[in-house]
Amino acid sequence: MDELKKGIDVIRDDLRSVKAYAVQPSAGLIKLDTMENPFRLPEALQQALGQRLGHVAINRYPAERTVELAAALAKAAGMPAGCAITLGNGSDELITMLSMAISKPGACVMxxxxxxxxxxxxxxxxxxxxxGVDLRPDFELDEPAMLAAIAEHQPALIYLSYPNNPTANLWDAEVIERIVAAAPGLVVMDEAYQPFAERDSMDLLRRHSNVLVMRTMSKFGLAGVRIGYLIGRAELIGExxxxxxxxxxxVLNAEAGLFALEHADVYARQAQVLRAERDQLIADLDEIEEVQAFxxxxxxxxxxVPDAxxxxxxxxxxxxxxxxxxxLHPLLHNCLRLTVGTPEENMVLLTAFTESLPT
Structure with a gap:
């Protein structure tokens, strides 16, 4: 038997039948496809970070600085009493850890x-x-369908993205409250886009011991550093x-994360600009008769749009x-997702967008 075939034959059939997560090539393009913060650090802070990273002991395994990063993130997030935090290599690793944690025969994720x-x-x-439970056509949670699915499937884990990706909306807080109350297991509030939202789930976490809040530093402005974190009751996080x-x-990622938190005011100003740019982008798109901006x-x-x-x-x-x-889904028929860029990038985007409309 061919040696390569022998190797491939031991790979799981379900894994071999699916495609890998695709990342679009972006060389030479204004990149507005993956919800990154488009702003780099000011030159002075770039130099300060470079000097700081140059002093890191990269010959040693990560230790205390990772613990210090977790503590700094917990403080910045306003972690409630009785809770703990764990870190992941981005939110993706945390999602994998959660899947592994509830991986019992017959377990269900919703x-x-x-x-x-x-x-x-x-x-x-x-x-x-x-x-999966379909949203309503307006992208709100379908409460009767969610509660019926919970009753039927008894999910060990429910994810509620808040705001949701790719629809970008915050769902009704009272509906979420009832879903949490009905859930037989964990409810993870995925707050990847929290820096741009008008409210969060920390109060929900305080009131419900089966709720976990998951966040990332990627949208904060450190997508390349890959730091995610999960907050919940200490007993749950311990497991x-x-x-x-x-x-x-x-160690370099941890140090960059700590540096960013020490300069959180810079990132807060960037988020403020992006929120204003988002609202202006929506207003500009609303002026175009052929499209619907949500x-x-x-x-x-x-x-x-007429033809995505x-x-x-x-x-x-x-x-x-x-x-x-x-x-991705029938509800997204003819939909494009536009990342909010810098003011200059958004002007180029709007020009490209309008010039691409059917005539």
Whole structure:
């Protein structure tokens, strides 16, 4: 038998049958497809960070500085009493850890759809059942459908993205409250876009011991550093933390995270600019009769266009990369997701967008 075939044959059939998570090539394009903070640090802070990283003992495994980063993140987030925090290599690793933590025979993961694709991918890679519950056409939670699905499937884990990706909206707090009350297991409030939203889930966490809050420093402005964190009751986090790989946050990443938190005011000003740019982008899109821009509480705008594929290609030909999400779910028919960029990038985006409209 061919040696390569022998190697491939031992790979799980379900893994071989799926495609890997795709990242669009972006060289030479204005990159507005993955909800990154478009601002770099000011020159003086870049130099200060470089000098600081140069003094890090990269010959040693991560230790105390990772603990200090976790404490700093807990303080910045306003972690409630009785809770603890664990870190992940981005939110993706935390999602994997959560899937592993509840991976019992017959266990089920549930999330509204359309939503972040990694919830389902991670669940299926752990051999778990995934149940998606469609949102309403206005992208609000379908409360009767969610409660019925909870009663039928008894999910061990429910994800509620807040704001949601890719629809960018915050769901009704009272509906979330009732879903949490009905949940037989964990409810994870995924707050990846919290820096741009008008409210968060910390009060929900204080009142419900089965709630976990998951956040990331990626949208804060450190997408390349890959730091996610999960907050919940100390007893729960203690169990989930057992699945965290040793030294999963590198010393350079931890130091960069600590540096960013020490200069949180810089990132707060960047977020303020992006919120204003988001609102202006929506207002400008609302002036275009052929499109529908949906309300946003993230650093992205979902917009329905006459022909998503043609618009995507036209915008890309004009030097701007956005995300065509129209094939992800029927509710997203002819929808593009636009990341909010700098004022200059958004002007180029609007020009490319309008020039790509069908004539």
């Amino acid at each position: 999330a509204p759809l359309p939503g972040f694709v990694m919830y389902e991918i991670s669940a299926r890679y752990q051999g778990l059942k995934f149940v 989930i933390d057992k699945l965290r790989p040793p030294f999963n946050i590198g 309300p946003s509480q993230g650093n992205m705008v979902l917009v329905r 594929a043609a618009m995507f290609d036209g915008i890309k030909r004009r030097g701007v990369l956005v995300k065509n999400v129209s094939a």
